[in-house]
Amino acid sequence: MIKIFIVDDHQIVCQGLEALLRDISEIEVVGCASDIPNLMSQIKGHYIHICVINVYETNEEEIEKIKQLKREVPNMNLLILSMSRSKDFILKTLKAGAKGYLTKDADRSELIEAIYTIRGGYDYYAKPITNIILKNYLRETDAEHQLQDQxxxxxxxxxxxxxxxxxxxxxxxxxxxxLFISVRTVESHKTNVMKKLNLKTTVDLVKFAIKNNIIEI
Amino acid sequence: MIKIFIVDDHQIVCQGLEALLRDISEIEVVGCASDIPNLMSQIKGHYIHICVINVYETNEEEIEKIKQLKREVPNMNLLILSMSRSKDFILKTLKAGAKGYLTKDADRSELIEAIYTIRGGYDYYAKPITNIILKNYLRETDAEHQLQDQxxxxxxxxxxxxxxxxxxxxxxxxxxxxLFISVRTVESHKTNVMKKLNLKTTVDLVKFAIKNNIIEI
DNA sequence: TAACTGTTTGCGTGAAACACGGAAATTCAT
DNA sequence: ATGAATTTCCGTGTTTCACGCAAACAGTTA
Structure with missing residues (x-):
């Protein structure tokens, strides 16, 4: 029996994913959580084989949560489900310890395949992902030349x-x-962000933050 | 038989929602689409009672799509599923023609309840939403008194x-x-806008402009 | 361990933007 | 033609931004 836990912000989606796996005798959905912090408090004491995490935000914060989860519960395998095809984000989740990654195009059969693959000890990446990873790998090994602009x-x-x-x-x-720091430090952080992202004005900064769900509108 | 169509960016989520409704004999999930444009091309010729739309982005663009959908297929009822609790956004979806709104806390039973309610000709709003709508209504009708400061x-x-x-x-x-004017004049215009709208910072100004489609994000 | 990279913290200086208040010229409706 | 709103602008002082610099610290790698 493969014990699964599901993490999704929407309760209906949690239940839906559960329903998708219900009639597979080898899989048991142990429970659901709305986010990673909730997950961690719920699975104390239980042994979970695989945790399916639907990641809506693709920011650094989410990556950090995944890393933390992996630190706290290292033997639980993580299967990420996300709409993002950003090479950067995907690689970050994998680096953070995820064993698999499904894009929004994946369907039920792919989910099940991923679960079995991970249970078997292998990593599972959706087809569109393997390309991305491969390309990145090639580019990275090739990248010693052009590190500066990418x-x-x-x-x-x-x-x-x-x-x-x-x-x-x-x-x-x-x-x-x-934050108990000086105004100059705040300024520094802001300008560093602008430099990192190549933004020129405050307006751009606000737009970026909105786009990336760092701030609410 | 209540004919349902589902719109969600993630195919797995679509299938999950479908699975949640599968064993209800009165409900038939006719199909799924990844977004509203896809939906419109898929339902041509079919009669759909209710379309469940999972809205991830809460921007003006999505509202516009909903409006357009309502224009093209006016007799199809729309049930919005979204994580947003922004009063502004919720009211906009309702104004755009949605018949119901479920938050991320809603579960399967609430989804089914919503479907039946809408099928019966009524609107359905998740419990947390009714409060928001009520408050806003009160504020609007109450506003005749204090028009001078509003x-x-x-x-x-x-x-x-x-x-x-x-x-x-x-x-x-x-x-x-x-604009062939002095910098001071530009400053004046900006500060006058801020005063008119009672905004305190540049950030607020950008947010306002985005909300009101004055600037693109 | 040493060297390296990145983060967090901060300062100096000059330019740009903002807050507050005032004011003249123009437009526009009553 | 008188009043209201718009558009234009300035003085003065504060805050924020741009650019550069740098020390303290953490984590990684050689």
Whole structure:
């Protein structure tokens, strides 16, 4: 019996995924959680083979949560389900410890195949993903030449933190007080973010943050 | 027999929702689509009672798609499924023609309840939503008293013009040059807009402009 | 262990943007 | 033609931004 746990923000989707696996005698869906923190509190004491995680946000925060989950429950295999085809994001989830990755085009049979594959000790990546991974691998080994312009700059946790408060319309002073740092540091974080993302104005920064769900609109 | 169509970006989620409704004899899931444009091309000639739409993005674009769908297929009822609890967004979907709205906390039974309710000719809103709608209604009807401070201060054409350029990430200098006015005038327009709308920061201004389609994201 | 990379923290300086208040010229409807 | 709103602009002081620099620290790799 393969014990599965499901993580999805929408309860209906959780139940739906569960329903998809219900009539497979070898698979048992042990439970559902709305997010990774909830998951961790729910699975204490239980042994789970595979956790299917539907990842909606594709930001650094989510990656961080996956890493943390892997640290806390290292023997549980993670199967990521996400709409993102960003090479960057996919590779990050794999690096964070995921054993498989399904895109939005995957269907029930692919989900089941992934579960069996992972249970068998192998990694499973949806077909469109293998290409991406392969290409990236080729490029990375080839990349010693052109490292400088592709450098996939991701934001640090502190930077995201500052960006979040900034998006809540706080002034630099207010952000500084909240994080117990100086105004200059807040400025530094902001300008570093702008440099990393190659943004020129505050407006661009706000747009970026909105697009990436760092701030609410 | 209630004929249902499902719209969700993730194929697995589509299948999951379908599985949730499979063993209800009165409900038939006719098909699935990954988005609204796909839906429209798929349902030509079919009569669908209810379309369950899982909305991931909560922007103006999605609202526009819903409106368009309602125009093209006016007799099909729309049940929105979304994680957003933004009063603004919910009211927009309802205004766009949706007959129901479920939040991420809704489960299978609530989905089924919603389907039956809508089939009966009524609207269905998840419990957390009714509060939001009610509050907003009260505020709107109550607003006749306090019209003077709510005063629908509309923006002048020049102000919108400045705002648009501002939203294209131009500096005040660039805006000034483009409109053949001084930088100070640009500043004035901006601050006047902020005063009119009671906004405090640039971030708020950008958010406002995005919400109101003055600038593109 | 040493070297390297990246994060977090901060400063100096000058330019740009913003807050607040005032004000003249123009348009536009009553 | 008088009043209201719009469009234009300035003075003054504060805040934020751009650009560069750098120390302290953590994690990784050689």
């Amino acid at each position: 450098k996939e700059k991701s934001l640090s946790t502190r930077e995201v933190e500052v960006l979040k408060l900034f998006g809540q319309s706080l002034t630099n002073k207010q952000i500084a007080d909240k | 005063k629908e201060k509309s923006l002048s054409t020049r102000e919108v013009e400045v705002l648009k350029l501002f939203g294209q990430s131009l500096t005040n200098k660039q805006i000034a040059d483009k």
